[in-house]
Amino acid sequence: MEGRIDRIKKQLHSASYKLTPQREATVRVLLEHEEDHLSAEDVYLLVKDKSPEIGLATVYRTLELLTELKVVDKINFGDGVSRYDLRQEGAAHFHHHLVCIECGAVDEIQDDLLGDVEKVVEKDWNFKIKDHRLTFHGICWRCQEKDSDESSE
Amino acid sequence: MEGRIDRIKKQLHSASYKLTPQREATVRVLLEHEEDHLSAEDVYLLVKDKSPEIGLATVYRTLELLTELKVVDKINFGDGVSRYDLRQEGAAHFHHHLVCIECGAVDEIQDDLLGDVEKVVEKDWNFKIKDHRLTFHGICWRCQEKDSDESSE
DNA sequence: GTGGCTGCAAATGATTTGCAGCTCT
DNA sequence: AGAGCTGCAAATCATTTGCAGCCAC
Numbered sequence: 506m507e508g509r510i511d512r513i514k515k516q517l518h519s520a521s522y523k524l525t526p527q528r529e530a531t532v533r534v535l536l537e538h539e540e541d542h543l544s545a546e547d548v549y550l551l552v553k554d555k556s557p558e559i560g561l562a563t564v565y566r567t568l569e570l571l572t573e574l575k576v577v578d579k580i581n582f583g584d585g586v587s588r589y590d591l592r593q594e595g596a597a598h599f600h601h602h603l604v605c606i607e608c609g610a611v612d613e614i615q616d617d618l619l620g621d622v623e624k625v626v627e628k629d630w631n632f633k634i635k636d637h638r639l640t641f642h643g644i645c646w647r648c649q650e651k652d653s654d655e656s657s658e
Numbered sequence: 659m660e661g662r663i664d665r666i667k668k669q670l671h672s673a674s675y676k677l678t679p680q681r682e683a684t685v686r687v688l689l690e691h692e693e694d695h696l697s698a699e700d701v702y703l704l705v706k707d708k709s710p711e712i713g714l715a716t717v718y719r720t721l722e723l724l725t726e727l728k729v730v731d732k733i734n735f736g737d738g739v740s741r742y743d744l745r746q747e748g749a750a751h752f753h754h755h756l757v758c759i760e761c762g763a764v765d766e767i768q769d770d771l772l773g774d775v776e777k778v779v780e781k782d783w784n785f786k787i788k789d790h791r792l793t794f795h796g797i798c799w800r801c802q803e804k805d806s807d808e809s810s811e
Numbered sequence: 812g813t814g815g816c817t818g819c820a821a822a823t824g825a826t827t828t829g830c831a832g833c834t835c836t
Numbered sequence: 837a838g839a840g841c842t843g844c845a846a847a848t849c850a851t852t853t854g855c856a857g858c859c860a861c
Contacts (some may be wrong), residue, residue, distance in 0.1 A: 544850090561819095641779060680841080826850100830844095836839095
């Protein structure tokens with residue numbers, strides 16, 4: 506984890522930004538909650554536990570900065586808030602999401618499933634792809650089990 | 659177009675809603691701008707041309723209603739606003755989008771490119787897919803031409 | 812001592828809501 | 837007269853911005 510912070514620090518420096526204590530605290534929260542899909546408010550509350558003086562605006566500014574540097578991706582699942590998701594280090598493309606319409610859980614798919622699809626799009630639509638967003642909405646495995654338990658009771 | 663309005667009217671009725679003049683005006687605007695990706699404000703301004711008494715809140719309420727009935731899909735391209743996109747009649751799945759990061763244009767792909775990918779997700783992640791969102795970000799064909807023109811000048 | 816960075820409070824902008832009035836039956 | 841629907845204005849919520857102070861080099 507320290508190594509990862511160091512690398513993010515270098516990324517900041519090479520874009521002439523500093524890793525201030527507030528920024529570091531924010532990054533640490535993101536690293537500690539890599540599996541989650543935190544909103545700015547969520548991040549703010551978590552950072553506040555460790556660094557109570559931090560302001561919400563600073564968190565927003567830091568998240569914006571990290572988005573710009575492609576350390577995180579800003580995503581939107583259709584509720585009113587933006588969520589921030591750490592990129593896998595070195596990942597060429599953004600991972601995909603499975604959003605459960607019953608329980609709201611969000612799972613990640615790290616595999617790149619779109620290789621073939623992207624070739625088709627680049628060729629047939631003459632579109633030079635830089636990034637993508639793919640989200641499936643449906644029923645997660647947990648809810649499928651839960652549902653079949655209930656119906657058999 | 660009249661047929662389509664009739665069918666939407668039936669959909670509303672079967673969910674015990676009425677096709678009021680304001681709702682009809684809103685639906686007509688959506689049909690006339692099927693290619694576009696209008697925000698609520700955009701729709702409001704266009705409806706206002708024909709029916710100046712309409713209120714913005716009514717447009718929001720109508721768009722919400724149409725989303726619930728799956729007549730339109732609410733989408734979000736990462737700018738702060740929701741956009742509303744008519745579903746193709748009878749389409750099992752939502753179409754895909756190509757967002758140009760240079761000019762902002764949004765093109766649609768109606769083909770279902772995800773058939774194989776969905777099979778993999780359903781099987782390997784045990785996820786029952788109900789819908790999806792796929793958006794590519796990159797350079798559209800128009801900007802690619804424009805860019806190469808400029809560099810050869 | 813200057814520029815980057817911060818916290819706070821105020822501003823903004825999209826969307827939602829409360830409510831009184833209207834419409835159609 | 838009742839239910840559904842509307843327009844308006846006010847409220848709400850996420851996010852952004854202005855600004856004075858602070859900190860590190």
